[in-house]
Amino acid sequence: MEHVIEIQLIEYTNGSVGGPQKAAIENHLAGCDSCRQLYEQTKLVYDSLGDLAVPQVNDLTARV
Amino acid sequence: MENSATDHQLMSGLAQGQLWALDCLIDRYQQKVFALAYRILRDWHSAEDVAQETFIRLHNAAPRYKPDAKLITFLYPIVLNLCRDMQRKAGRMTQSEMPLESISDSDSPESIAIKNENVTAVTQAVASLPQRQKTALLLHRFDGFSHSEVAQIMNISQSAAESLLVRAYASLRQSLTKIKNFNAG
Numbered sequence: 001m002e003h004v005i006e007i008q009l010i011e012y013t014n015g016s017v018g019g020p021q022k023a024a025i026e027n028h029l030a031g032c033d034s035c036r037q038l039y040e041q042t043k044l045v046y047d048s049l050g051d052l053a054v055p056q057v058n059d060l061t062a063r064v
Numbered sequence: 065m066e067n068s069a070t071d072h073q074l075m076s077g078l079a080q081g082q083l084w085a086l087d088c089l090i091d092r093y094q095q096k097v098f099a100l101a102y103r104i105l106r107d108w109h110s111a112e113d114v115a116q117e118t119f120i121r122l123h124n125a126a127p128r129y130k131p132d133a134k135l136i137t138f139l140y141p142i143v144l145n146l147c148r149d150m151q152r153k154a155g156r157m158t159q160s161e162m163p164l165e166s167i168s169d170s171d172s173p174e175s176i177a178i179k180n181e182n183v184t185a186v187t188q189a190v191a192s193l194p195q196r197q198k199t200a201l202l203l204h205r206f207d208g209f210s211h212s213e214v215a216q217i218m219n220i221s222q223s224a225a226e227s228l229l230v231r232a233y234a235s236l237r238q239s240l241t242k243i244k245n246f247n248a249g
Contacts, residue, residue, distance in 0.1 A: 057098035
């Protein structure tokens with residue numbers, strides 16, 4: 001079985017993959033434990049990064 | 065303020081000296097620009113300085129801007145270059161505390177503690193990444209760029225962008241899955 005290439009998995013997690021490629025990845029993940037584990041760990045990282053807050057910038061229109 | 069104008073229309077207006085166009089662009093992009101600089105520099109004032117200078121440079125570059133790509137792919141390299149210059153001048157930037165996400169009143173003390181631990185762990189793991197990996201990761205994760213767009217913004221090959229992203233995610237997976245109670249939920 002050909003496993004999902006890691007960059008494809010990252011792009012899939014990021015929502016950058018669509019159409020037949022997305023369907024193929026999902027189909028593979030449904031049947032491959034190692035790729036699914038890698039995907040779940042990648043998604044964990046991806047979701048956790050979303051917790052990093054950024055403060056609001058002051059309006060720059062007066063400064064530029 | 066003409067908020068319905070496209071980026072290309074605003075850049076065209078700016079190139080003709082219409083300063084209201086610059087105000088529109090600042091209003092539209094200042095938070096994104098600031099956020100990228102902040103995530104790299106981890107210092108509010110430095111990030112604000114970078115954001116301000118970015119729009120000054122955007123203004124100066126307007127006459128030579130070509131509308132053949134998204135404006136943000138023109139804007140972000142300016143931010144990255146300014147961040148790099150600032151880091152070179154200052155040596156290694158000291159990292160200020162990154163604010164934690166807001167915590168819901170309904171969160172239990174235990175879940176608050178776990179969440180704070182996770183955020184701290186993620187912050188430290190990202191800060192520990194080599195600069196180019198961190199930049200690629202930030203562009204990919206927070207702006208939703210594909211690896212080919214990351215390559216364009218960083219002025220590197222697509223294979224180099226792929227490699228940076230793969231290594232960044234691998235490093236973070238390794239760092240974060242070691243932590244007890246680490247859970248995105």
